[in-house]
Amino acid sequence: MGENSSAASAQKPHDLKRVNLGSYQKAPLDGTKKSKKRKVHTKEVKEGSNEVVLGYDIKALLSSLNIEESGDVELPERDAEIKLTVSKLSSTGEGLAVYNGRVYTVPFGVPGDQVTATVRRHNDDHSVSKIISIDQPSPDRDDSIVGCGYFGTCNGCQFQMLPYAVQLEHKRKVVQRAFKNFSNLPPELIPEIGVTMPSPLQYGYRTKLTPHFNGPRRGGFKEHMPVPNIGFFAKDPAYVMDIEDCPIGTDTVRDGITERRTFVKENLTTAFKRGATLLLRESTMRTYLEEAGEDGKKWIDKKLCITDHNARSIEYIGDLKFDNPAGSFFQNNNSILESFTAYIRENLNLPVVKKAEGSTDATETAARPKYLVDAYCGSGLFTITCGEGLEKVWGIDVDKSSIESARKNAKANNIENADFIGSTAEDIFGKLTFPGLETSLIIDPPRKGCDKRFLDQLLDFAPKRVVYVSCNVHTQARDIGYILSDEKGKGYRIDSIRGCDFFPQTYHVEGVAVMTKID
Numbered sequence: 001m002g003e004n005s006s007a008a009s010a011q012k013p014h015d016l017k018r019v020n021l022g023s024y025q026k027a028p029l030d031g032t033k034k035s036k037k038r039k040v041h042t043k044e045v046k047e048g049s050n051e052v053v054l055g056y057d058i059k060a061l062l063s064s065l066n067i068e069e070s071g072d073v074e075l076p077e078r079d080a081e082i083k084l085t086v087s088k089l090s091s092t093g094e095g096l097a098v099y100n101g102r103v104y105t106v107p108f109g110v111p112g113d114q115v116t117a118t119v120r121r122h123n124d125d126h127s128v129s130k131i132i133s134i135d136q137p138s139p140d141r142d143d144s145i146v147g148c149g150y151f152g153t154c155n156g157c158q159f160q161m162l163p164y165a166v167q168l169e170h171k172r173k174v175v176q177r178a179f180k181n182f183s184n185l186p187p188e189l190i191p192e193i194g195v196t197m198p199s200p201l202q203y204g205y206r207t208k209l210t211p212h213f214n215g216p217r218r219g220g221f222k223e224h225m226p227v228p229n230i231g232f233f234a235k236d237p238a239y240v241m242d243i244e245d246c247p248i249g250t251d252t253v254r255d256g257i258t259e260r261r262t263f264v265k266e267n268l269t270t271a272f273k274r275g276a277t278l279l280l281r282e283s284t285m286r287t288y289l290e291e292a293g294e295d296g297k298k299w300i301d302k303k304l305c306i307t308d309h310n311a312r313s314i315e316y317i318g319d320l321k322f323d324n325p326a327g328s329f330f331q332n333n334n335s336i337l338e339s340f341t342a343y344i345r346e347n348l349n350l351p352v353v354k355k356a357e358g359s360t361d362a363t364e365t366a367a368r369p370k371y372l373v374d375a376y377c378g379s380g381l382f383t384i385t386c387g388e389g390l391e392k393v394w395g396i397d398v399d400k401s402s403i404e405s406a407r408k409n410a411k412a413n414n415i416e417n418a419d420f421i422g423s424t425a426e427d428i429f430g431k432l433t434f435p436g437l438e439t440s441l442i443i444d445p446p447r448k449g450c451d452k453r454f455l456d457q458l459l460d461f462a463p464k465r466v467v468y469v470s471c472n473v474h475t476q477a478r479d480i481g482y483i484l485s486d487e488k489g490k491g492y493r494i495d496s497i498r499g500c501d502f503f504p505q506t507y508h509v510e511g512v513a514v515m516t517k518i519d
């Protein structure tokens with residue numbers, strides 16, 4: 001796209017927004033002291049960041065209660081105790097309550113909870129509270145299912161008190177709100193958001209954890225110094241908690257926590273000069289059997305915990321093998337990957353390789369795309385799980401070591417027709433010698449979403465099918481809005497949008513949106 005079209009698209013929702021986060025007055029609860037005026041803060045924040053996403057939820061809650069946003073509400077002093085009723089769960093994982101016409105975040109609160117909370121601080125457009133006691137629990141709260149002793153203090157999980165079905169439905173609503181707030185599309189272009197794909201494991205699923213510890217300000221660790229806390233950040237205040245176990249990790253990774261903690265304690269002054277982040281990455285050693293075992297599998301897996309960033313870690317999805325540097329990116333929930341990648345393959349509309357009995361696909365195959373482009377391909381997850389039976393697959397990723405792994409992984413899994421480029425995603429389009437109409441494109445960018453240059457070239461190439469996977473449904477919605485609001489993108493229809501639950505017990509949701517070029 002040339003200069004003119006870029007200028008024309010300046011109004012599109014892809015740009016950073018300068019958000020005025022408002023002003024407020026501070027006043028004691030009993031109204032005896034004089035109110036102090038505070039300065040108006042204007043902060044530049046990025047679209048899709050938690051700050052902005054929460055801002056939309058705050059506005060929506062006030063508007064649903066017909067409360068006008070005002071800079072003149074009275075604010076209680078820090079540490080004051082207040083009674084709150086949680087009315088909504090934000091897309092960023094906190095409960096939201098309204099008190100004196102102002103929204104308070106209530107971490108670990110569930111809609112319907114009546115709580116006593118302390119006031120922690122007053123931010124620009126909302127205040128932050130901390131639960132002291134739950135006076136009347138919500139019908140959705142079930143504290144008996146909480147699976148971790150650190151829950152409620154640790155910032156890693158937000159939803160352990162919610163039954164799994166409630167978590168999945170909440171994530172469906174998060175995706176719905178993301179497309180409503182960030183796509184800028186008229187509602188009739190957005191399909192009903194599908195049910196969230198569940199994770200087969202809701203605990204014991206994380207194949208990678210990275211606990212950390214702080215070091216002394218200067219001079220390194222000395223014999224007389226206490227061993228620092230080793231773990232994860234607390235929610236509020238945000239200090240590093242000492243964490244001995246994390247039940248969302250796989251058993252191997254959990255054993256690794258114990259082993260690494262002991263290592264740090266015993267070698268603090270010799271092995272570490274300052275604080276560090278520890279790597280715990282599960283790896284699988286597979287031995288193939290001559291005959292299937294009782295569970296029907298033709299292999300036995302032995303799990304190891306890798307702690308060296310540069311060592312190799314091996315993961316399997318079914319019988320496909322992925323061999324990567326332990327410190328580089330690979331999806332962290334292996335339990336969902338088989339069903340997830342099957343869903344992606346189906347939605348890329350690729351030729352059916354392993355035909356089901358009675359399938360009539362032979363006639364259909366002719367109409368299916370012959371080419372696959374895997375943008376932001378990492379070490380080749382989609383190239384390898386979806387690349388069979390195609391004339392050509394191209395993968396691209398900016399991380400050269402991931403590309404090296406992708407090449408090796410494709411070869412090891414007999415994907416002979418794949419080529420990979422180590423470069424920024426938009427460089428792929430210059431390489432493509434086949435028509436967009438015969439191509440499926442998969443996109444899986446980092447949290448910030450796609451670069452505008454990538455989206456503009458996508459529009460020029462015009463692939464028949466686009467599957468957009470994202471760990472940030474807000475930037476995903478923005479990018480899809482950008483595509484569909486462009487003249488060239490008007491020929492696309494959004495077929496489906498749904499979340500996939502890669503991170504049970506947390507507020508994170510992976511979005512999958514499928515688009516087809518219909519004219």
Ligand SMILES: C[S@@+](CC[C@H](N)C(=O)[O-])C[C@H]1O[C@@H](n2cnc3c(N)ncnc32)[C@H](O)[C@@H]1O
Nearest residue numbers: 331376377378381397398399424425444445446
């Ligand atoms: C969420 S990961 C997805 C990786 C892969 N699809 C997977 O599922 O394993 C995002 C990937 O985008 C890559 N990346 C980040 N910015 C990029 C850019 N501008 N161009 C190409 N790749 C980029 C990262 O190196 C990372 O591998």
